[in-house]
Amino acid sequence: MLSVRLICVGKLGEKFWKTACDEYSKRLSAYCRLEIVEIPEQRLPESPSEGQLRQALAREAGLIRAKIPSGAAVIALCIEGGQLSSEGFAETLGTLTVSGTSRLAVLIGGSCGLDEELKKSAKLRLSMSKMTFPHHLARVMVLEQLYRALNILAGGKYHK
Numbered sequence: 001m002l003s004v005r006l007i008c009v010g011k012l013g014e015k016f017w018k019t020a021c022d023e024y025s026k027r028l029s030a031y032c033r034l035e036i037v038e039i040p041e042q043r044l045p046e047s048p049s050e051g052q053l054r055q056a057l058a059r060e061a062g063l064i065r066a067k068i069p070s071g072a073a074v075i076a077l078c079i080e081g082g083q084l085s086s087e088g089f090a091e092t093l094g095t096l097t098v099s100g101t102s103r104l105a106v107l108i109g110g111s112c113g114l115d116e117e118l119k120k121s122a123k124l125r126l127s128m129s130k131m132t133f134p135h136h137l138a139r140v141m142v143l144e145q146l147y148r149a150l151n152i153l154a155g156g157k158y159h160k
Helices: 015-028 050-067 086-098 116-120 135-153
Strands: 002-009 032-039 073-082 103-108 124-126
Touching: 002 050, 002 135, 015 032, 015 135, 032 050, 032 135, 050 116, 073 116, 086 135, 103 135
Parallel strands: 002 032, 002 103, 073 103, 073 124
Antiparallel strands: none
16 A cells, blocks of 8 residues: 655644645545645744745754655645646556555645755656645645545546
């Protein structure tokens, strides 16, 4: 069974985000072993300099790297990543698993994104949209799309 570790910068604040994540986590349990890991978001001043921002992202990247399972294929969510349809995402996951990947790490940055070197090291850089979403909503969206993709691969009826 595929093992998926969703590594997120920041905690879910509002209860409705947690409720949505819990629902998709429950649904995903039929298709994979899911673990959600939260990394603390680095504190920044109101108007950080470019250097302060890079340092904060580098510190977060160090914490993220420590949580990526050995041998895992890494998917980094970032605005400059490629976009896939749900079917395309399912196909990508299917290709990874057929090629022997049993562990997947999906990375969601905080409000300032992800460190450049971390993104460059990912197997796939993925953008959910050209629009900007709060990272809390991105977590729900990723869980839903993981569920949809794995359901497609299993021949389920969720995706119509």
